[in-house]
Amino acid sequence: MSFLENVKKLFGFTPAEPPAAVAAPAPEIRRVESTQTAPKPVRSGPPPAAPRRDQLLRFIINKLRAYQNEPETAPIGLKLAILCPTPEDEELYRVVLWASQPGKFQQELNRQLADNYIVLPKNWQFEYAFFTDELPASTYREGNLGLLVLDHSKTGAVPLLARVVALVGQTEQAEYVLNSVQKTTFCIGRGHTAQTTSGRVRTNDIVILNDEDAGFDPIKGAGNGAVSRAHATIQYNAPQRQYALLVDSGGLPASGNKTKIMHPDNTIERADIAGMGYPLRDGDQIELGGEVVLLFSYL
Template sequence: MSLLEKVKNLFGFVPANERSEPSLTTPKPTPAGPPPAAQLREQVMRFVISKLRAYQNEPDTAPVGLRLSVLGTTPEDEELYRVALWANQPGKFQTELTRQLADNYITLPKNWQFEYAFFTDELPESTYQEGNLGLVVVDKSKPDRSPLLARIVALVGQLEQEEYILDSAQKATYCIGRGHTTQTASGRVRTNDIVLLNDDDPTFNSQKGAGNGAVSRAHATIRYDVVQKRFALLVDPGGLPAGGNKTKLIHPDNTIERADIAGMSYPLQSGDQIELGGEVMLLFELL
């Protein structure tokens, strides 16, 4: 090696033909547009709005209930739709749908009902179908002339009344909880329709109501489904495992159904036993 080359090496000079080119990595392109669940949500919104255009500026004949059917052939499809429908935030999709319908001059009644269900084989009979979506529309111009009656009694635990009559013609939603009222996380005061007694109530029986303390103040709700013409159980935050409680349905054939998904409707059949907090058992009967 010549003296000149030694000096170049000493000071870090490298011939151009020996220099290594820096590795260039092509950055991954950023996906354009909203995430898949958001796109799916907008697709469902457009589907519903398009089918309800006949009710624009016609509030007197607007539907009182909508039931969305989704054909999901894989668990991944169903999970994506659950995210799109904000399944973990009950009521949020209905609120946003109400807003978008109003933007299109479609006004639904104050207490209109919205439900959704998943199917893996084929969509059920619907008012409208498009692709893998189906929509059942309940028009209040054709009211249900056969109201459904049911009753709730306590098999284990102490209710304030011996029995509670559920009349679909008078009321669609019946809240179940310990005590008469409680304040929800949003600050709203909730009034229970089916009341389990607190231990400080004058009529509380310590033996009969020994398990009442396991029931949340906002545990569950029984709602009349105007689309399916049946009562169904929905579990409120206090009755979910995250709230430290459990809710189950024991059907007349002795099969047990865990009710642990927020926003999910669990259809009730006559003779069902509703277990609250692992301690209280209510009997649901159609009249």
């Protein structure tokens, strides 16, 4: 520094140093959150219940293909078991089975079975149940599904027995026991056999004796000529677990014969419609031709 500058500084003539530059404040950064939400994934294809229902229908139809074109041996009932570990699974299958519309799933199943030439009896039964741990014993199993098929061969575990005895008139046996496992149709008529209009020979299971038949006892009363050789039939209805009386051609008024059922409550039911089943109650009395009275009872 020169002498002159030192003198100026000594006497205060040195210019003041410029103030330090002040840094401009940094611009305030505001965080703006987006108000837009992420779009929800769009579900493709049919709702979950629809493919599950198709799967269920295919499962049942495939397991019943053995009954195609075999109406005589077709199942009389189906019991469906579904394994549902969670409440959500059970709720889904309730939608699948149209639980809020009873009978709708069975109708749809019946239609699709018929389309596959699987014809079930008119009054076939359908049931379903949900299980959380394991499936019960079933005829068929696949994944979480089980199917129990009920047919005539499986009804033998619980046979329905009935008895027929003659109160008026003579029969070949003192009593006849009807066993739904051994047979489902029991023909009633005079004599052992009769030839139908089609030429087929009919064999009677409950034989009414006439005065020319062996074993007829005149001491017990007159003959039973008013009973036709093909008078009536007792038939077992498996879905309803009940016996019913059907009147054959020889037991209709057109043949000069009458058939009626006298119930324990003293009401009388005339059985005069061909092909119609008249349910039998315990203690019913069946009158044939006005001469023979049979007592029907369940064992």
